[in-house]
Amino acid sequence: MARAVTTxxxxxxxxxxxxxxxxxxxxxxxxxxxxxxxxxxxxxxxxVWFGFDWTLENYEVVQERSNYFRFLMNSVIIAVGSTVLxxxxxxxxxxxxxxxxGKRTKDVLMWMLSTKMLPAVGVLFPIVLIARFLDLYDTxxxxxxVLMLMNLPIIIWMLYTYFKEIPVDILEAARMDGASLRSxxxxxxxxxxxxxIASTMLLNIILAWNEAFWTLNLTTTKAAPLTAFIxxxxxxxxxxxxxxxxxxxxxxxxxxxxxxxxxxxxxxxxTFGAVK
Amino acid sequence: xxxQHSRAAARLMNAPAVFVLLVWMLIPLCMTIYFSFMDYRPxxxxxxxCVGFQNYERxxxxxxxxxxxxxxxxxxxxxxxxTVIGGVLLALLLDxxxxxxxxxxxxxxxxxxxxxxxxxxxxxxMFMNPxxxxxxxxxxxxxxxxxxxxxxxxxxxxxxxxxxQWLPFATLILLxxxxxxxSEQLEASEMDGAGALSRFTYIILPHLGRAITVVIxxxxxxxxxxxxxxxxxxxxxxxxxxxxxxxxxxxLESQNIGxxxxxxxxxxxxxxxxxxxxxxxxxxxxxx
Amino acid sequence: xxxxxxxxxxxxxxxxxxxxxxxxxxxxxxxxNGDMIRMQGLTDDFTxxxxxxxxxxxxxxxxxxxxxxxxxxxxxxxxxxxTIGMYETPIWGKQEWLVPxxxxxxxxxxxDLLPAMAGGLSVDGTLYAAPFYGESSMVMYxxxxxxxxxxxxxxxxxxxxIKAAAEAMTDKDNEIYGICLRGKAGxxxxxxxxxxxxxxxxxxxxxxxxxxxxxxxxxxATIDFYLDLMNNYGPxxxxxxxxxxxxxxxxxxKCGMWIxxxxxxxxxxxxxxxxxxxSVGFALAPDNGLGKRGxxxxxxxxxxxxxxxxxxxxxxxxxxxxxxxxxxxxAENEGWANVPPGARTSLYENPEYQKVPFAKMTLxxxxxxxxxxxxxxxxxxxxxxxxxxxxxxGFATQTGQEFSAALAGQQSAEEALAKAQDIVNEEMxxxxxx
Numbered sequence: 001m002a003r004a005v006t007t008x009x010x011x012x013x014x015x016x017x018x019x020x021x022x023x024x025x026x027x028x029x030x031x032x033x034x035x036x037x038x039x040x041x042x043x044x045x046x047x048v049w050f051g052f053d054w055t056l057e058n059y060e061v062v063q064e065r066s067n068y069f070r071f072l073m074n075s076v077i078i079a080v081g082s083t084v085l086x087x088x089x090x091x092x093x094x095x096x097x098x099x100x101x102g103k104r105t106k107d108v109l110m111w112m113l114s115t116k117m118l119p120a121v122g123v124l125f126p127i128v129l130i131a132r133f134l135d136l137y138d139t140x141x142x143x144x145x146v147l148m149l150m151n152l153p154i155i156i157w158m159l160y161t162y163f164k165e166i167p168v169d170i171l172e173a174a175r176m177d178g179a180s181l182r183s184x185x186x187x188x189x190x191x192x193x194x195x196x197i198a199s200t201m202l203l204n205i206i207l208a209w210n211e212a213f214w215t216l217n218l219t220t221t222k223a224a225p226l227t228a229f230i231x232x233x234x235x236x237x238x239x240x241x242x243x244x245x246x247x248x249x250x251x252x253x254x255x256x257x258x259x260x261x262x263x264x265x266x267x268x269x270x271t272f273g274a275v276k
Numbered sequence: 277x278x279x280q281h282s283r284a285a286a287r288l289m290n291a292p293a294v295f296v297l298l299v300w301m302l303i304p305l306c307m308t309i310y311f312s313f314m315d316y317r318p319x320x321x322x323x324x325x326c327v328g329f330q331n332y333e334r335x336x337x338x339x340x341x342x343x344x345x346x347x348x349x350x351x352x353x354x355x356x357x358x359t360v361i362g363g364v365l366l367a368l369l370l371d372x373x374x375x376x377x378x379x380x381x382x383x384x385x386x387x388x389x390x391x392x393x394x395x396x397x398x399x400x401x402m403f404m405n406p407x408x409x410x411x412x413x414x415x416x417x418x419x420x421x422x423x424x425x426x427x428x429x430x431x432x433x434x435x436x437x438x439x440x441q442w443l444p445f446a447t448l449i450l451l452x453x454x455x456x457x458x459s460e461q462l463e464a465s466e467m468d469g470a471g472a473l474s475r476f477t478y479i480i481l482p483h484l485g486r487a488i489t490v491v492i493x494x495x496x497x498x499x500x501x502x503x504x505x506x507x508x509x510x511x512x513x514x515x516x517x518x519x520x521x522x523x524x525x526x527x528l529e530s531q532n533i534g535x536x537x538x539x540x541x542x543x544x545x546x547x548x549x550x551x552x553x554x555x556x557x558x559x560x561x562x563x564x
Numbered sequence: 565x566x567x568x569x570x571x572x573x574x575x576x577x578x579x580x581x582x583x584x585x586x587x588x589x590x591x592x593x594x595x596x597n598g599d600m601i602r603m604q605g606l607t608d609d610f611t612x613x614x615x616x617x618x619x620x621x622x623x624x625x626x627x628x629x630x631x632x633x634x635x636x637x638x639x640x641x642x643x644x645x646x647t648i649g650m651y652e653t654p655i656w657g658k659q660e661w662l663v664p665x666x667x668x669x670x671x672x673x674x675x676d677l678l679p680a681m682a683g684g685l686s687v688d689g690t691l692y693a694a695p696f697y698g699e700s701s702m703v704m705y706x707x708x709x710x711x712x713x714x715x716x717x718x719x720x721x722x723x724x725x726i727k728a729a730a731e732a733m734t735d736k737d738n739e740i741y742g743i744c745l746r747g748k749a750g751x752x753x754x755x756x757x758x759x760x761x762x763x764x765x766x767x768x769x770x771x772x773x774x775x776x777x778x779x780x781x782x783x784x785a786t787i788d789f790y791l792d793l794m795n796n797y798g799p800x801x802x803x804x805x806x807x808x809x810x811x812x813x814x815x816x817x818k819c820g821m822w823i824x825x826x827x828x829x830x831x832x833x834x835x836x837x838x839x840x841x842x843s844v845g846f847a848l849a850p851d852n853g854l855g856k857r858g859x860x861x862x863x864x865x866x867x868x869x870x871x872x873x874x875x876x877x878x879x880x881x882x883x884x885x886x887x888x889x890x891x892x893x894x895a896e897n898e899g900w901a902n903v904p905p906g907a908r909t910s911l912y913e914n915p916e917y918q919k920v921p922f923a924k925m926t927l928x929x930x931x932x933x934x935x936x937x938x939x940x941x942x943x944x945x946x947x948x949x950x951x952x953x954x955x956x957x958g959f960a961t962q963t964g965q966e967f968s969a970a971l972a973g974q975q976s977a978e979e980a981l982a983k984a985q986d987i988v989n990e991e992m993x994x995x996x997x998x
Contacts, residue, residue: 006373013372020366021383024443028386030410031398039837043408043816046417065601066622093293096286108294110555115301116497117547118308121524122540125533126307128638137642149300154494156293210391212504216627217634220642221591221619230393232596232622234508240812241402248394259389260382267381267448318637319954320995321659334994339986340962406801407739407813424801427972511626513749513965514803514972528630530958531637535994 028252035059035245042241058246066229068250074140075225075254078215079208081144083201086155089148091197094159099168109160112153120213131218138220146218147208154207155200162196195268202259202266209255226251305544312537319531331538340522345546347431348518352499354435355442356492362439363446363491364484367454368476370447388444396508399437400426430514438505442498446491453487454480493554500547519543587615588877593632594647595864596622598831599697599904602894603885609893610884616877625752629957636661641871644878648693649752650684650863650935654952657692663868663875665691665882672883676908681863684935693865694886697827698906700929701760701849701859704814704832705821708843709733709740719925723764723789723850723858726821730797733820742797744819745790748806749968751960756860756949757823758967759960762786764851764858768939769951769988774997776988778963778981787967787977794971803972815839823849825862826929829922830901846925848932854940860949861933863906906930959991 022029034042036054062068097105127146128137136142166189174188212227219228233240233247259266312331315324335341370381387395403409404425412422425433457480465475501520506512512521523543527536594600600622607618621643623631632646636656648656656662668674674682674691681695703726705717713732718725730742746757759769767782777783794802797820799813807824811831814822815838822828835841849859866885868878884890888910894903901920903911911917912927938948945951950960963984970980 010373010375013369014374014376017369017372017374017380018376020369021380024440025383025386027395027398027403027440028390030402034402045413047410047413065604066620089292089296092289096289100282100286102283102286108290112293112297113493113497113555114548114551115297117500117544117551118301118305119501119520119523119540119543119547121503121520121527122537122543123304123308124527124634125311125537125638126304128634128640129307130303132638132640137640149296152293152297154497206389210389212391212393217631220593220621224621227391227393228621228623230391230397231624231627234393234397234596234624234627240808241408244397244401248398251394252390256386256389259385263382263385266385267452317954317995319633319655319659334990338990339983407799407818408816422800424804424972427801427803427968427974507626510804511749511961511965513968514974515969517965525958525962528634529961530955530991531633532958532994 028256031245032249033245034242035249037242037245039240039242042245058242059250061243062233062246062250066232068229071224071226071229072254074219074223075209075227077140078143078147078223078225079205081140082147082151082208083204085144086148086152086204087197087201090152090155090159090200094156094163097156098160098163098166099171109157112156116150116153124217127214128217137218138222138224140223142218143215143223143225146214147211150211150214151204151207155204158200158203159196162200163193165196166192195265198262198265199268202262206255206259308537308540311533312541314534314537316533316537317531318533327534331534332542335526335535335539335542340517343515344517344519344522347515348500348520350431351435351438351502351516351518352496354431355439355499356495358435358439359442359446359495360488360491362443363450364481364488366443366447367450368480370451371454384447385444387440388442390441392438392441392502392504393508395441396437396505399433399440400509404433426509427514430510430516434502434505434509434516437509438499438502442495445495449491450484450487453484457483489554489557496550496554500550519546587617588874589617589619590644590874590877590881591619591621591642592645592647592866592881593621593623593628593643595625595628597625597864599827600647600864602898602902603696603890603904606890606893606897610881613884614877614880616880618881626750636869639871641869641873643869644872644874645866645868645881647696647864648867649865650861651752651947651950651952651957653685653693653865653867654687654946655954656867657687657690661870662692663870663872663878665694665868665879668694668879668883672887673910676888676910678907678909678930680861680930680933680935681907684861685863685865693863693867694882695863695865695907696886697904698861698863698930699825699827700861700906700926700933701757701824702826702829702925702929703821703823703847703849704829705729705845705847706733706817706819706840706843707845708840709820710845717845717847720848720857721850723852726823726850727789727793730793730821734797739818740820741799741813741818742820743793744799744805744810744813744822745794745802746806746810746824747794747798747802747968747971748804748809749961749964750806751950751957751964753806753964754968754971755960755964756862758786758790758964760849760860760949761790761858763856763939763948764849764854765789766852766854766856766940768941768943770943770945772942772944774944774992776985776992778985778988783981784977787970787981791971791977795973803968823858826922826926827905829926830905833901833921844921846922848925848929856938856940857932859929859933861930861935862949953995955991955995959988962987 035058037052038055041048041052097109131137131142170188171184174184215225215227216231230247230251233244313326313328315322315327366384403411406412406422406424415422461479462475465479502518503520503524506516506518506521510516512525520543523536523539526532526539604620611617632643632648635642677695678698681698682691685691685693685695703721710717710729715729715732717729733740734742746754748754762783765782765786767780767786768777771777799818810822810824811828813819814832817840829846832838832844833841849857851857866882868875872878886907888908891903891911900916905926912923917923933948935946935948945953950956966980966983969975970977
């Protein structure tokens with residue numbers, strides 16, 4: 001009896017969850033499908049679902065026009081670079097605030113978050129002038145530093161809340177056992193902190209990958225990432241749905257795939273100290 | 277544990293982060309403040325210091341200022357409402373035992389990986405276009421006149437697009453919080469004969485309080501600076517001009533750096549007022 | 565063995581080119597429209613001839629403007645060549661931010677450039693940007709629909725003719741809309757069309773003392789007529805339609821008429837993209853009998869920012885891209901209908917090109933636009949569909965948003981005009997004109 005109720009409930013929940021899941025995913029699915037159609041099929045009335053002649057033509061056209069792999073490499077370099085640099089600075093900082101909290105710790109954290117409040121466009125001219133002064137325009141290093149600074153407050157905050165979950169008692173127990181500071185960090189703390197660091201890293205890569213204001217305004221060719229790639233397809237002439245879809249698919253596919261493979265790690269750390 | 281020694285070490289460990297953020301904040305901020313007191317219009321070759329508060333006065337008294345503040349608040353509020361309410365419901369649903377949970381979760385979080393520019397382009401052209409968009413087909417299929425989303429319901433359309441991007445984020449955080457709720461507690465209340473609604477109101481919602489504040493705080497920070505979605509869809513027309521977008525128009529479209537910088541500084545002040553308000557709540561929640 | 569040989573040969577070939585001139589890599593910012601993308605595809609021809617490599621930064625129009633304007637006003641030096649328009653050239657040229665193009669080679673034949681284009685891209689007689697293609701605007705209409713309605717489009721229609729034709733062709737049940745016009749907000753979008761249209765209604769942006777004129781009855785008449793046309797015979801969602809959106813609609817056969825850039829003619833008559841390629845007719849932009857037609861004048865042109873380190877190579881590129889030979893190269897590869905139009909007199913004298921159905925109407929439209937004397941009543945500015953002052957782009961986009969909102973039915977024409985008047989007044993005061 002009780003079992004029947006559970007199964008029935010499970011069926012309903014499954015149906016509801018799948019319906020909503022597919023609805024949320026649908027725009028991406030539709031974009032990917034459209035990217036394999038011809039321009040005429042892309043706007044056909046009524047819409048064609050799967051029964052069309054699959055073609056790679058749009059991808060060829062897009063690749064011919066712009067060197068996708070260069071944009072892709074730049075995206076990877078910038079996203080990974082800014083994340084690594086950000087973690088190097090953020091881990092010690094979050095660590096110290098989590099384990100040696102002072103009277104001002106909370107204020108410092110809040111101040112850090114508030115640096116994200118400056119609207120990017122408001123400081124565009126200062127940043128452009130500084131970049132030109134340092135002769136760093138259109139370089140990876142400039143983008144890495146700027147995006148690192150954009151996301152640093154979020155990284156520190158995430159890590160802080162995560163580190164705070166690590167029980168201090170364990171440290172003291174280890175110390176009682178005569179563990180040195182080094183072995184304490186390597187054998188006790190690092191394993192506990194790793195999931196949090198991993199998910200912070202993933203979130204930061206996503207944020208850096210998708211950042212579209214600085215990456216567009218501080219690059220021309222050498223360091224231009226996928227956000228610049230997509231800017232040349234945003235409103236071309238004539239029928240363009242299929243080509244736009246192909247370019248969009250190319251721009252989001254790498255990060256989407258990475259995200260899917262690592263979603264467990266991402267979820268594990270995305271708690272922001274929300275779990276009690 | 278916090279000895280004199282470890283305090284010094286902690287300060288040293290925190291120093292790089294504080295230093296770079298201080299530099300990042302102060303240099304552009306000071307330059308922007310300086311520009312905001314200048315008559316700086318590079319296209320005219322004008323760069324005169326100083327004109328006092330003239331830029332501020334002009335920015336605030338311009339006909340678009342108040343409406344842009346209102347638009348910003350409506351937009352951020354609307355997105356927060358949709359993502360938080362939707363996120364709670366979705367988290368509760370995904371917490372149920374279902375077949376294929378992993379795949380559903382992947383489907384739900386996918387929009388978070390899509391670049392804002394791409395998602396705005398896709399929604400604008402392939403869904404909301406009143407002639408060729410998928411919504412138009414759907415409406416025609418049911419015999420209704422297609423809605424021209426971006427000019428008839430422009431603010432709602434942008435809220436919709438951005439909510440789609442941020443719903444996964446809210447759902448994920450709320451889901452972790454829901455999962456941490458002990459099932460014993462729930463079962464006990466079920467035994468006591470509490471209905472689903474009262475269980476939700478008295479047990480689940482209070483438990484989620486802290487996660488919800490975190491979602492609101494993080495999202496607000498990002499949402500206050502929404503730009504690409506507006507730029508791609510309406511270009512700020514039809515009452516979708518937020519404060520950020522107004523600053524963009526002053527700086528880049530009119531190339532009036534002085535006026536735009538004044539607007540940027542005002543935006544920082546207003547954002548910080550919102551932030552202090554929010555952080556009070558969050559801060560309280562974090563202490564508990 | 566062979567590979568060594570090949571490497572040797574390669575090295576000699578390289579040094580041979582190096583002997584002519586040091587090979588440079590040029591960075592060129594350009595807009596993502598059809599003619600420019602075609603040019604990108606043909607870049608190899610330039611590299612072969614000169615040894616210089618080219619890096620393209622292709623951006624959507626709004627992003628391009630934002631990028632190049634920031635670059636030039638901060639002296640960023642990111643681009644060796646920028647694609648700019650007839651609006652920017654005189655302003656930037658006057659500031660001496662562009663390299664004057666007064667020493668182009670004999671072969672280039674500067675005098676062959678259409679006088680209207682050369683004039684609009686010069687400051688005090690010095691050319692600052694070379695026209696890649698030029699355009700005016702004209703009426704494109706569906707001959708089959710006109711025939712079915714038993715009507716005929718005059719070569720030089722009046723606005724009343726346009727309205728009558730739009731009414732006759734509209735068939736909303738079959739998704740055919742009598743007229744498609746720009747409604748998307750932007751100084752280069754709806755305001756380009758509306759400003760050109762207002763000229764034919766006798767309106768103007770400013771009087772001779774720089775007082776904005778949106779409170780004039782002429783502007784009221786323009787906006788009323790425009791809204792009436794679009795609300796009754798226009799497509800849904802017109803307030804978001806710019807050039808590209810309307811082009812897509814027309815190619816799908818959903819527009820009876822379209823008044824827009826003359827360059828669109830080659831896209832709507834191209835059977836690869838257009839479902840109505842065989843049945844498109846052309847006419848001059850309409851007038852109201854006041855002596856001015858509602859057509860504009862525009863050129864996408866290549867210019868060298870004053871900070872560039874590679875001026876010589878950049879000039880070589882400009883000479884290549886805007887030369888007669890380039891036109892022939894495109895004609896060879898893509899056919900005469902697809903060459904960049906509106907830049908050179910010789911193109912219109914070419915018997916091959918005269919066979920192209922829209923050639924004559926394009927030239928007539930270009931020749932009938934006069935940037936120095938655009939309106940019925942005198943004005944203090946230059947430019948047909950714009951006023952060549954630095955503030956224009958900013959406030960015209962904002963006024964464009966008001967008219968776009970009026971088209972979307974969010975406010976009345978009166979409200980939009982009153983707001984436009986306030987916006988321009990505010991900006992002109994801030995800019996020190998009063």
